[in-house]
Amino acid sequence: MANLSIDPATLTVMENALRQIVDEMDVALERAAFNPVMSQARDRANGIYHKATGEVVAQGDTGLPIFVGVMQYAVQSALEAFPDLEEGDVVILNDPYCGGTHLMDVKLVRPFFYKGQRFAFLANCGHWTDIGGNVPGGFGVRATEIIQEGVRIPPILLARKGVMREEILTLLFANMRVPEERRGDLQAQIAALNVGAARLTNLLDKYGDSNVERYIDELRERSERQMRSYIKAMPDGTYVAEAFLDSDGIDPAPIRVALSMTVRDDTLAFDFTGSSAPVKGPLNGTLSVTFAAVFVALKHIFPEVPINAGIFRPVTIKVPEDTFLNAKYPRAVSGSSAEVSLRVVDAVFGCLGQAVPERVPASSFGSVANFTISGYDPEQRKPYIMFRFSGGGYGGHAGGDGLTNANSPIGASRTTPIEILEQQYPIMFDYYRIREGSAGPGERRGGFGSEWQIRLVRGDAVSSVLGDRGRFPPAGLHGGGEALPTVVEYHRAGTPYRPEHLTKDEGIVLHPGDTARVAMPGGGGLGDPRRRDPRKVLTDVLHGLITAEDASAQYGVVLTSGHGGWLIDDVATREARAAALP
Structure with missing residues (x-):
């Protein structure tokens, strides 16, 4: 009462x-x-x-x-x-x-x-x-x-x-x-x-x-009470999902987050039994991060509930000590906050997507690609360390397309202005832009990722990057397509170099003129792409976000070149969509 x-x-x-x-x-x-x-x-x-x-x-x-x-x-x-x-x-x-x-x-x-x-x-x-x-x-x-x-x-x-x-x-x-x-x-x-x-x-x-x-x-x-009311509206039962990290940066094997979620009356029980064992590299998760990531995911799905101690009470979480999600001394954990936590969010979304499918979006870009460059600036005569993370696309959802160049699902952060970085550090941005074609297709398509390239202007430097989504791109939902994966690439003396672990490397020596590029994933698509309004597909083409070839291959929307630009070929579009149906 x-x-x-x-x-x-x-x-x-x-x-x-x-x-x-x-x-x-x-x-x-x-x-x-x-x-x-x-x-x-x-x-x-x-x-x-x-x-x-x-x-x-x-x-x-x-x-x-x-x-x-x-x-x-x-x-x-x-x-x-x-x-x-x-x-x-x-x-x-x-x-x-x-x-x-x-x-x-x-x-x-x-x-x-x-x-x-x-x-x-x-x-x-x-x-x-x-x-x-x-x-x-x-x-x-x-x-x-x-x-x-x-x-x-x-x-x-x-x-x-x-x-x-x-x-x-x-x-x-x-x-x-x-x-x-x-x-x-x-x-x-x-x-x-x-x-x-x-x-x-x-x-x-x-x-x-x-x-x-x-x-x-x-x-x-x-x-x-509010959290319990939302839980009580879910169908009772046990829901199972999994998510994968690319690797730990040392062993090439993927790392598995296994989750079962049990709904019983007005309570939720999360059990991470079956997740991968602790790993050699820095992709172990701390217990506090695993717990916090569960509640961040719940807050995404039930944003109306204010965050305070009350939201924790209807929820129990089991994280066995023999899993990588409950790191013990002396396990390395630098990827815990920004990468491991995002896969936990994915797994929680996977379970909730079965219990309350109308509330859960397709997968987000799910990595921040922790990027660091450091050295001594001969002009400012001091050492420096520049760290930045990147935005990407959110998944399509029942209300519309996913966000483009959004912050990570665990953050409320924003991108550091490039002017600030260029002023404080000996680097220059060659570009910072929307990554065209990176969104997963769907009736509600994913948002687009970002991509940027920096160039070292003066002095020697060393770079490291710890990201994810190089092997397992953001997945679509309910028939939607997956987004593009993360790409990390350096050019040193004009020679391209990509890390063996795709998004994870350290000790990369750079000289003036060398570049580093990070291309972030978009979000997964929601629903059958063939059900997307052709006019929205045309709009994306006109804005340069996808190509006419993408429009045809992904959405079955055939475009012809007319006076002043592209036009939808209604007959060809109907035929292309009909041919794609099972």
Whole structure:
């Protein structure tokens, strides 16, 4: 029964106020961060967490979704290590095995006190472009243990009663490249926590701490009830799906995500038994990432449910320790956050697509192709590390075609402007454009991927890339076609080079004039392409997104050259479509 003392209008105000606080924290972190991945691409997140359990209370609209779920485990790890945190204390950690993702994602956890009593935790996470290790940027494709990937930080006190422990920073930054940039990113994260503390204090001053706490409890209960109502509408039963990663960068064998999803009344149970064993390379997934990816997928399908601890309660997740999705020390995990998590999302979508087919789209591009180039810039006289990820196409869905050049399903990020990258690093973009022909055909076609090529302008450099979807492109659904796969290609002294593992390599030496190209997949198509409106096919041809040959081969739409451009040949189109029918 609903709490009769809860005023619906105030509840709405409280929900939006909590979200606004975290949004301001996100903006503060974005504006103050030094590296473009945080300041421009929004590879960061902030959140408010429960004072006793560490469960998520609120997240912002632009925080990276995979981080918010993961940070719940990070807060709980900090609370377990330091149960008596005092006002002004700050815990730092990046340990993948206790609430982390990969080492580059650094988290800060701070208790928030109001009138001398702990009311909540504030926490954030930001991607640092280097954390030490064998490979600049942290994406070491041939790493076989986490020690090779960088500095591992278990939960430790970074600040005590408001006083920063400089000896900790000295130790950490002595093991990282470009330490002045890392210090700037850290200060930005601390500033965001300060903003959150100030805004939360204002909210409690206005409404009272006990009243705000009461409304937080009600928001949690309502999210749980809403999630249960959606689950209850699904047909009871067990649904099975699988998804594959290309390889781990060392062994060429594909890596399998096996999932069974059981719907029983108003509960969901996910079981990853049968997934591949832990792998040699860095494509192991941490337990917190696997859990968070499940809830990111659920949020995609049920976007109306606010993210807080309530959505976790109707769901159980089993991840056996003998699978690559529950990495234990010392397994390498740099691909955990951005690549492994995306295959988990695919598997969850595969199960949900059987239970609620009207809500689930065809496969998305499903990789961010973590790309790094680093070296010494002789003009600016300083070392640099540039990291960027790429957008791609979303799958066709019941409401229309998939998005083009969208962010990954685990993110709310955006592409770093090329002007910023060209200003800060000794590179130049030859092009950055929509990848024509990359979308999977369908009655609702997939969105198109992006493709770009950069050229090293000065100085020598070394590059690494850790991506996926080179062997297993995004699949279509309900008769739709698959999209094009990821392509990574370098040209060194005019000679082309493609990685043996297609989307994974490290230590690629570049000289001025050499180039690197990344072409991202589109999304899979939904429904029989022969049912697509021919006028939409013609529009794609006129926009240069597909060729007239594609229109005929994929959609059965025959075009003839007329005055001023292409025209649909109605007779030939009908015949082509009739011939394609079984």
